[in-house]
Amino acid sequence: MKGVLLVNLGSPESPTAKDVKPYLDEFLMDERVIDAPKWLRTILVRGIILQTRPKKSAEAYAKIWWEEGSPLVVISERFSDKLKTQTEMPVALGMRYGTMSIKKAMQELKEKGVDDVLLVPLYPHYAMSSFETVVVKVLEEQKAGFPEMKITTLPAFYKHPEYIKALSESIKDGLEGFDYDHILFSYHGIPERHIRKNDPTSFHCKIDGTCCKVNSVAHNTCYRHQVYDTTEMVKAYLGLQEEQVSSSFQSRLAGDPWLKPYTDYEFERLAKEGKKKLAVITPAFVSDCLETLEEIAMEGKHQFIEAGGEDYKHIPCLNDNDLWVKVMAKWVNDWQATNKLDVVPST
Structure with a gap:
């Protein structure tokens, strides 16, 4: 059975230094975000950055936090909910960093009988610190806990x-x-x-x-x-x-x-x-x-x-714009029908 896995960046649980710190730790310790050797990355992140950054970042998050929660999470959920109304396939939403994890989203799909997954990194452009790290993390989770799942990745769609x-x-x-x-x-x-x-x-x-x-x-x-x-x-x-x-x-x-x-x-x-x-x-x-x-x-x-x-x-970004949802629905439904992806023309 086919299903769709949407993945976005992620967010701390709340705009407090207590919740921002573990989020930043996971984000900045990603070798595709700070691509230094692990020993140096550990010194930079845990020895220097995390000593001051969580408080400053929490203050910034507090400025933009919505009553419903993190704007990025709320917007992603709205987009996901709209997409679900335009496809017959199960759709799950996960985040690369934070507690709303990719693993949880994959488990949600598994429980619905999905074993053929279209991975949609919610980034238009290819970069190792965004698109690539999502793909790598999904494949790691697949190997560790979902070996029966086949993963197909929607390419970067920057010029479609x-x-x-x-x-x-x-x-x-x-x-x-x-x-x-x-x-x-x-x-x-x-x-x-x-x-x-x-x-x-x-x-x-x-x-x-x-x-x-x-x-x-x-x-x-x-x-x-x-x-x-x-x-x-x-x-x-x-x-x-x-x-x-x-x-x-x-x-x-x-x-x-x-x-x-x-x-x-x-x-x-x-x-x-x-x-x-x-x-x-x-x-x-x-x-x-x-x-x-x-x-x-x-x-x-x-x-x-x-x-x-x-x-x-x-x-504003595209967010849950109806035309954008319609475009994504067409891509995922075309994949369901043909098992092919032709999102970005050849370079």
Whole structure:
């Protein structure tokens, strides 16, 4: 019997340092998030970061926490519930980190008789710290406790026309009534070394502004290439001019170089160049979360206005948008009917 496993990032149980600490520990100790040797990762995370970060992160979570709970979890549940009404297959929702675990979701599917699973990482783009870690974790759980389950993974869908349409229409709705003079596509940042690590050719990805334009198998796992593809396709769909749009990367950590340009620097640059009304989109996520709601919607607005901007609008993620649910329902139902996935055209 076939079923669908949706997996998103996860969340602490509450916006308190007590609950944030174990969540951050699991997240930051993931070798695909901080890809240092375990001994060094342990020193960094448990010896340094977790001594101060939980309190600060809890304060940030408290700013965006909903009455129903974590926004990311609530939104993911709403999306899952809507999807269930548009497919005959069982659908389970798990999180890569936190108590709402992948293991629990797989057990839920097993109890419903599912032994053929379509895994849907809820990330449009391929990155080792998001898409890849979800796939690896599911396969680990399968080997340990669900050997009878067959796992098929939905590929990164960053440039599928149906996804681009849903994203673009959502953006169009978000822009209605807002007289913007620039749109910033702000994507989650990753270290430059992650790009090189995921390059199967070991030589294509130079991160120099040219390699993304040269066709290569490396693009199948190149986060940088994929996010720029998303921006270009949305720009074309909405008929936006080149000078109206730019892309940047948020949420970097100190240390090694991360993908540039940095979003906080862009807020200042755009304001000083005379862009007074800024719309910001965060397409690396399909569900709003701490990073979009606090860092971009709140802190980003403050940074832009402080730099001389006048008006600022954060456009929500796809969340449980009806068109987005319809797109996902089509993909999973097509898989059920044909046992095939044709989500992303060949590079």
